[in-house]
Amino acid sequence: MRSHRIATLRLDEERLAVDLAASGDFTYNDSYADFISTGLLRSTMLWNQSGSLAESSLGDYEGSARPTPHGEALPYVSELIGRLFHTRYLKYARFMRLAPASVYVPHRDFLELKGNMVRIHIPLQTDDSVFASEENAVFRMRLGELWYLDATRTHSVGSFSARDRIHVVCDFTAESLQQVLVGELPADPDVPPGNIVERPPLDEPRRSALLGLAATLDEHTYQEVQTLLIKQHFLTEISGDEVFVLMKEIAGRSGRADLLDRATEHEEYCMVRR
Structure with a gap:
């Protein structure tokens, strides 16, 4: 997979806690x-x-990003961004808080x-019950790590945690990852084996059971069936793209x-256009 850990970070836990507390008063x-x-x-x-x-959505524009009032209210996070990246390439930095038991629909970004x-992720609060994916690979982005995410590929997030997952997500317009980083890119960017989630294959009995949901599918149960399929992506070896294949077959x-x-x-x- 193309997504990978860029580096490990030494986070100041006390300053981070102050910023996270301040974020509780944000307008989301x-x-x-x-x-x-x-x-x-x-x-x-x-x-x-x-x-x-x-201004809450992404778009093309000339020039560099400017801090918002919420950016200015997080001095430690802003310091991290300034220390890690050449901010002249920065277009957007978002504070993203995912509630427990939430799952993303698999999708591709930057289509528009x-x-x-x-795209780079800075995890600020997470645990090993929160998963990310790229195509058929499922992995963890852990606290104290800096991650490149290839958002042009099918990806998703699944939280099986009891607390919010909080990431800062930074989007840059640049020709390469190296262009936006302060300092040298590691020679061998890696995905540590412990970050990879091992999942069993989707066996035939379970696949048949999923397809059997067609008997219960209607406009009232559609969302629940879709959610179940996405959770199966994180629990068994089916890709994000296969979630849609199964959903269409059930429909x-x-x-x-x-x-x-x-x-x-x-x-x-x-996946295609929006």
Whole structure:
């Protein structure tokens, strides 16, 4: 997979705790609700084009990002961003708080943007019950690590944790990862074996049971069936793309053409164009 750990960080726990406490008073938005199948994702801008909290979605623009009031309210996080990155390439930095028991719909990002984008995650609060994925690989981004995420590939997040997962997500317009980093890129960027989640294959009995959900699928259960399939992605060896394959097959077997259209259109929105 292309996503990988860039480096380990020595975080100042006391200063980080002060910033996390301050974030409890933030105004959050649900700009990314389209990609949450169950649960809650709250986000807010720390840096963007205008420096305004009203600007909540990504877009192409010339120049560098400016800190928002929330960015200025997190002095330690802002210091980290300034110390780790060449901020002249920074376009957006978002504070993203994922509630327990939440899962993302698998999707690809930057579909609506023209520039070459580089995405980096700084985990600020997480545990080993929170998983990320790229295609058919599932992994953990742990506290004290800096991660490059290839958001052009199918990816997702699943939280099986009892507390919020909090990341700062930074998006840069740049030709390479090295261009945005202060300091040298490690010669062999890695995904530590302990970060990889081992999952059993999706065996035939379980696959048949999932397809059997067609008998219960309707407009009221669609979301729950989709969520179950996404959770299976984190628990067994099916890729993010296969979630849509299974969803369409279940919808087709249900005999509901409208639900098959819904699954097909959702896949195109998440994977092809929006």
